[in-house]
Amino acid sequence: MSDSNVDNTLERIAAKIAQGEASAEDHRTIKLLLKRYPDLSDQFSSTLRRYALIETQLVSEKQKRTFRLSILNRLSSKKRTNNTRRYWLSWGSTLAALLLLAVFISDDLGTDSSPLLVDRGVAIVSRVALNSSSQPWQTGESIQPGRYELTTGFVELEFYQGAKLTLQGPARFDIFDAQNVTLHQGKAKTDVPEVAIGFTVNTPSSRVIDLGTSVGIHVNAQGDANIQVFEGEVEMVGNNGSSQKFVKNTAGQSTTLKGEVTRKQTSNAATFKEFDKLDTLIQKADEERHRRWEKDRDFWINDPSLLAYYDFQPTADNSRVLPNIAKTQSSDGAVVGARWVDGPWPGKHALSFKRPGDRVRIDIPEKLQSFSLVTWVTIDSLDRMFSALLLTDGYKPSDIHWQLGQLSLDHGAIIVGLKSLSGDEKDYNYQPFLSKRDSGRWFHLAVSLDQKTQTLRFYVNGTKLSEQNLKHSSSYWSIGKATIGNWSSQREMNPLRVMNGAMAEMMIFSRVLNDVEIEKISQVTKYR
Amino acid sequence: MTMPLHNRFSYLIDTYRSRVLAYTCSLGADRSLAEDIAQDAFVVALDKIGQLEHESEFLPWVCAIAKNLVRNETRKRWRRTKLMERELHWLIDQHSPPPELSLQRLSEEEQALQQCMHNLPSKSRQLLKLYYLDNNNSQTVAQAMGLSANAVRIALSRIRKTLKECITKEVSDE
Structure with missing residues (x-):
């Protein structure tokens, strides 16, 4: 068989196997070929x-959904088997589980049918006080229906219907919608204004x-609920259907429930x-986080490769200057x-970019071989195709463009243009x-370009998520006169790229930071 | 990042589905076996996701599970029916690059595929949409486009080849 025949046969059979259409004869042929030419x-x-x-x-989206649901269903039944005794003790919990499953499935179906961007959140995290860095709760984020665990500390949630729920860890709870949650274990306190009357907390x-x-x-831990009315009125329904209303009295009032509304106690x-x-x-x-952030900042300032460090803390005498605290010129x-x-957090300042003119002008004259860029941002929304993080003026040879992009309807992208x-x-x-x-x-976002290996790496919150080979090499890269949070194009028609959000830090290094260093630099996001 | 487990799982499945399937196929598993194995691998990996420190470890982990499953599955089939995939997998496994290299290539290839799709003529894109994304058979696509079913099959085969060659070119340029 000639080389081109071999290639054609490999090609044809590979395509058929991938489509699931390869015959027994195809398999025999390919095995013979690979035995004869192992290098292929x-x-x-x-x-x-x-x-x-x-x-x-x-x-099709339907095929993707089938694949996804098949895995989720298998996981769900696996978890149910493992947790039967713990979770499904009472009708209250079973009802809760069914409700939760219904929310999950409708949520899943919804992802495919709607071309609109939707917020599936039902609450936002309004405040957190956590004493463990391993917890993922973050102020300002939107919370969707689902099962949650808080190991220690406090989280305060503001539900979209107006109710406020503060939880103290350790706590396990499910959120169904903006008016219904189930507390499996732990302590919670509600604050329900008139517009949110009916906010319901299920317990086992x-x-x-x-x-x-x-x-x-x-x-x-046994699923017994102790309830104390601090203010106003509450209705409690036990598992046996018994119902009772309570109002605060001068001594305060609390009730312990074991399947029915039974007794009051002091x-x-x-x-x-x-x-x-x-x-x-x-x-x-907040004070502790600020102290730790300042300690980190003082550590990085001493890095000789740090060309610019904008810590976004304004000076008292001129708020229109963004100080560069790096020890460079x-x-x-x-x-x-x-x-x-x-x-x-309060005390850690940031600059908000909203209007077309909002920007910070900088000048980094050095020619860069390798480089690392680090920033700390929050994005209110991706309103346009590109949202600038750091863009050189125009797009000249050796220029670096670092921005976010809206390349898809349902998510954004981090883009480095070189x-x-x-x-x-x-x-x-x-x-x-x-x-x-x-x-x-x-x-916390970072990118690093390694001139030696010709690779570009992307990091989010200290985790390396992508490493890509450079397609075009350049003996150096440069920033020069550039703009943070917007773009100063040299064209007459300047496409709007203002970042709709806020930035709290920007660092520019003239070397590659390794994975460990980037993880260290972004640990500020984990301080609670 | 706070995300209900269910949504986090959906995100991981959607993000890595294609790469895990393609990787499993590249080990010599045919399409239907690859689907089964990829699902099994996701179930195992997601069930023990707490063992991972970073999301970046997820894809290598789930692919390593898939590789073991392919080995086990083909071993079982070998005992039972001496099916052909076992030997094919063995032949590939003897000379295949380390998994991390395959995964690195896969990530680049996935990105290249997006670009290659973008470069296709609009008629080809329409054909792909009707056949794959709208999940029609070649007869239905033929009627919609005023072609014969055979012409649709030939056109699809050419488009696949064009895409594959484009991917190969893109990644070898990089």
């Missing part, structure tokens, strides 16, 4: 992989319907006293339009990044 195995495997990639990318032994009150609910105010300290705890947590930034706002000295340009993308419900969440 890699080529065949690559061809097969590429055809398979085409076949598996080009599938009861339903607590809030009639415009503040009520504390404590579910212990208020045990100590059970919920920690909730009164929430403001103090949050303030302390690079200049400070000039704030144009952008306004100072609270950043990730134009080599010879004028070849290419956008390198990482996606998906940032969906509608990430609005208000702070992200």
Whole structure:
């Protein structure tokens, strides 16, 4: 068989295997070929992989959904088997599980049919006081229906219908919608204004319907619920259907439920006293985060490769200057339009970019071999095709463009555009990044270009998510006069690329930071 | 990042589905076996996702599980029916590059495929949409486009080849 015949046969059979249409004869042929020419195995495997990639990318939404649901259903039944004793003790929990499953499935079906961007959240995290860095709760983020766990500390949720729920860890709870949650274990306190009357907290032994009150609910490990009315009125329905209304009396009032509404007991105010300290705890947590951030900042300032470090803390005498605190000769930034706002916590400032003119002008004259760019941003929404993080003026040979893009209806992308000295340009993308419900969440983003290995790496919150080979090399890269949060194009018609969000940090290094360093630099996102 | 487990799982499945399937196929598993194995691998991986420190470890992990499953499955089939995939898998496995290299290539190829799709003539894109994304058979597509079913099959085969060659060119340029 000639070389071209061998190639054609490999190609034909690989395509058929990928489509699931290979015959026994095809399999015999390919095995004979690979036995005879073992060196072709890699080529065949690559061809097969590429055809398979085409076949598996080009599938209907229905097929993708079937694949996804099949896995989720199997996982769900696996979890149910494992957790039967723990979770499904009472009708209340079973009903809760069914409701939750219904929410999940309708949510899944909804993702495919709607071409509109939708926010599936039912609440936002309004405040957090956590003493563990491993917890994912972040102020400002949107919360969707689902099962959650809070190991320690406090989280305060504001539901879209107006109710407020503060939870103290350890707690396990399900959120169904903006008016219904189930507390499996832990302590919670409601604050329900008139517009949200009817906000219901299910427990394994009861339903607590809030009639415009503040009520504390404590579910212990056995599923018994202790309920204390702080203010207003609450209706409690036990598992046996018995119902009783409670109002606050002067002594306070609490009830323990074990499947039915049975007895009242004197208020045990100590059970919920920690909730009164929430403001103090949050303030302390913020101060601690700020202290740790300052310590990190002082560490990185000493890195000799740090060309620019804009820590986004304004000076008292001139709020239109963005100080560059790096120990280099690079200049400070000039704030144009952008306004100072609270950043990730009170005391950590940020600049808000909203209007077409909002921007920070900088000048980094150095020619860069390798480089790393790091920023800390929150994006309110991706309103346009491109949202600037750091863009050089125009797009000249050796220029670097770092921006976010809206390349798909349901998520964004991180884009690094590089134009080599010879004028070849290419956008390198990482996606998906940032969906509608990430609005208000702070992200630590980094990219690094390694001139030696000709690779570009993308990081989100310290995790490397993509490594891509450069398509066009350039003996150096440059930033020069550039803009943070917007674009200063040299064209007459300047396409709007203002970032709709806020930035709390920007660092520019003239070397590649390794994975460990980038993880370290972004640990600020994990401080609670 | 706070995300209900269910949504996080959906996100991981949707993001990596295609790459895990393509990787499994490239080990010599035919399409239907690859579907079964990829699903099994996702179930195993997601069930123990707490063992992972970073999401970046997910794809290599789920592919490593898939590779083991292919091995086990073909071993079982070998005992039972001596099906052909076992030997094909063995032949590929003897000379295949390390998994991390295959995954690196897959990521590049997936990105290249998006570009290649974009470069296709609009008629080809329409054909792909009708056949794949709208999930029609070649007869229905033929009627919609005023072609014979055979012409649709030939055209699809050419488009697949064009895409595959485009991917090969894009990644070898990089």
